[in-house]
Amino acid sequence: MIKNMKWLLLVSLTFMACNNDDSNDTPAEVPVVPGSAVFTKYIALGDSFAAGYSDGALFAKGQSNSYANILSQQFAAAGGGAFTTPLMLDNTGGFSSGGVQVAKFPTRLIFNPATSAPVNIPGVSGTAITAHLTGTFSNMGIPGAKSFHLIAPGYGNLAGVFATPATANPYFARFSSSPTTSVLADAVAQAPTFFSLFIGGNDVLGYATNGGVPTSQDPVLGDDITPTATFNFAYNTLVTTLTANGAKGVVANLPYITTLPHFTTVPYNPLTAKSIGKDNETVGLATIKLLNAQLYGPLKQALTAFGAGDRINLLSETSTSPVLIKDETLPNLSAQLAAAFTPTLGAQTAAFYGAIFGQARQAKATDLLLLTTRAAIGTAPTALDSGVGIAPPYPLNAFGVSFPLQDKHVLIPSEIAEIKVATDAYNVIIAAAAEAKGLAFVDTRSVLTQLSSGGIRFGNFTMTSSYAVGGAFSLDGIHPSPRGYGLIANIFIDAINAKYGSTLRYVDLALYPIQYGATIK
Numbered sequence: 269m270i271k272n273m274k275w276l277l278l279v280s281l282t283f284m285a286c287n288n289d290d291s292n293d294t295p296a297e298v299p300v301v302p303g304s305a306v307f308t309k310y311i312a313l314g315d316s317f318a319a320g321y322s323d324g325a326l327f328a329k330g331q332s333n334s335y336a337n338i339l340s341q342q343f344a345a346a347g348g349g350a351f352t353t354p355l356m357l358d359n360t361g362g363f364s365s366g367g368v369q370v371a372k373f374p375t376r377l378i379f380n381p382a383t384s385a386p387v388n389i390p391g392v393s394g395t396a397i398t399a400h401l402t403g404t405f406s407n408m409g410i411p412g413a414k415s416f417h418l419i420a421p422g423y424g425n426l427a428g429v430f431a432t433p434a435t436a437n438p439y440f441a442r443f444s445s446s447p448t449t450s451v452l453a454d455a456v457a458q459a460p461t462f463f464s465l466f467i468g469g470n471d472v473l474g475y476a477t478n479g480g481v482p483t484s485q486d487p488v489l490g491d492d493i494t495p496t497a498t499f500n501f502a503y504n505t506l507v508t509t510l511t512a513n514g515a516k517g518v519v520a521n522l523p524y525i526t527t528l529p530h531f532t533t534v535p536y537n538p539l540t541a542k543s544i545g546k547d548n549e550t551v552g553l554a555t556i557k558l559l560n561a562q563l564y565g566p567l568k569q570a571l572t573a574f575g576a577g578d579r580i581n582l583l584s585e586t587s588t589s590p591v592l593i594k595d596e597t598l599p600n601l602s603a604q605l606a607a608a609f610t611p612t613l614g615a616q617t618a619a620f621y622g623a624i625f626g627q628a629r630q631a632k633a634t635d636l637l638l639l640t641t642r643a644a645i646g647t648a649p650t651a652l653d654s655g656v657g658i659a660p661p662y663p664l665n666a667f668g669v670s671f672p673l674q675d676k677h678v679l680i681p682s683e684i685a686e687i688k689v690a691t692d693a694y695n696v697i698i699a700a701a702a703e704a705k706g707l708a709f710v711d712t713r714s715v716l717t718q719l720s721s722g723g724i725r726f727g728n729f730t731m732t733s734s735y736a737v738g739g740a741f742s743l744d745g746i747h748p749s750p751r752g753y754g755l756i757a758n759i760f761i762d763a764i765n766a767k768y769g770s771t772l773r774y775v776d777l778a779l780y781p782i783q784y785g786a787t788i789k
Contacts, residue, residue, distance in 0.1 A: 310461070311458055316409065328355045365397050376389055389786060413470060427447065472691055499697060523713045527719060533745060565582065567625060570609070592629075592669065609621050654671070
């Protein structure tokens with residue numbers, strides 16, 4: 269099996285390098301045949317990746333460029349039948365209600381060159397959150413779905429979408445056959461002859477994008493890591509049920525979050541005189557001198573006395589400095605700091621400083637700042653997000669600079685390790701299920717790792733995981749770009765051809781853009 273994995277990856281990467289070769293020595297194309305696979309009725313199950321989610325939203329063009337839709341087009345040449353998708357009504361993205369955009373489901377992101385940052389496009393989605401589609405749909409990718417959601421009855425119940433807490437998913441509620449059905453039940457009812465299953469990313473992703481802050485395992489809002497036993501039961505239920513009537517299929521393992529630009533774009537040490545001064549280096553340098561004298565210096569001195577001097581160093585006046593973060597795994601030195609600062613600050617203010625900096629430290633290269641944290645650095649904490657119940661006054665009014673970024677802003681090593689352990693466990697389950705049921709297996713973990721460590725070359729292009737410019741990921745830093753979805757389709761095709769003796773053809777990645785523009789035709 270390991271040799272096969274390496275061979276599949278080699279075939280994939282060899283294709284990428286030669287895809288656009290215009291040499292006249294290219295041999296005649298091999299006729300497209302299905303091999304032992306039957307593509308007559310293809311059903312795609314999964315989450316936002318299967319759905320074609322991109323740039324922080326689901327919209328019609330993104331759906332048409334999903335890897336599942338691309339696969340269906342390649343299957344057509346090998347006997348594949350019609351492939352239907354529950355299309356959103358436009359390319360605005362998200363949902364509306366009563367003519368107003370639903371805040372939880374905003375419009376898609378576009379790149380703003382003036383700020384070098386993404387912004388939501390203006391407008392209101394024409395897709396009402398209460399609308400329901402009739403008929404059956406081949407693409408059953410459900411944004412936000414975890415493994416166990418695909419087998420959960422009622423996950424498409426519109427009433428559950430508006431319950432508190434929510435018990436259903438609005439994307440599935442749009443096209444579920446009944447309020448009590450499950451994604452799996454609606455898939456099996458269509459008697460698929462071939463299926464793709466790419467699920468499990470959300471089983472760790474919610475925890476990761478929430479900065480490792482645990483919430484709950486409720487069907488929609490829960491952000492905890494799915495227990496391995498729960499994933500094992502759900503995944504094997506899916507595979508066993510889908511193959512019960514002889515259907516063949518392809519399954520994919522899961523990448524590490526450290527290959528996604530959402531977790532790798534913002535450096536741990538972004539602070540400079542220019543950034544602290546909000547583009548005014550003179551102001552920034554003066555601020556650094558003041559902070560070192562009135563905050564960092566006294567903190568460093570006190571922490572050193574308690575054997576924790578390595579938590580804080582002075583801000584650099586000439587190069588980059590790390591942001592301040594809260595690390596809940598550190599011994600809490602609040603009481604000690606309060607006692608040390610009481611003679612100079614008074615008991616009440618000293619206790620406040622102790623509460624803020626008792627578990628504070630400067631970030632290290634082993635920490636991961638979320639993409640969304642970039643916008644928070646330097647902003648003033650509020651009573652709701654400060655962690656101390658009030659909006660802290662000057663000089664403690666700048667996240668990451670004079671006030672620690674909170675747990676939700678950063679993944680610390682212990683949280684990263686939790687996510688990796690869970691991902692590894694899920695991948696063992698996925699590989700074992702593929703082996704037991706004789707399914708094609710896609711090693712997306714290896715391919716996405718290569719994207720983040722040098723890139724993948726095809727023709728005159730190189731795709732990497734670099735944010736906005738690498739070509740593989742959309743502006744949310746998690747979901748693929750159009751070209752990224754084309755890459756996923758091609759590595760699925762590699763696995764299908766190898767397993768079933770098919771001769772499906774790759775898609776030309778150069779035909780897919782790396783980002784969507786403000787206007788989509």
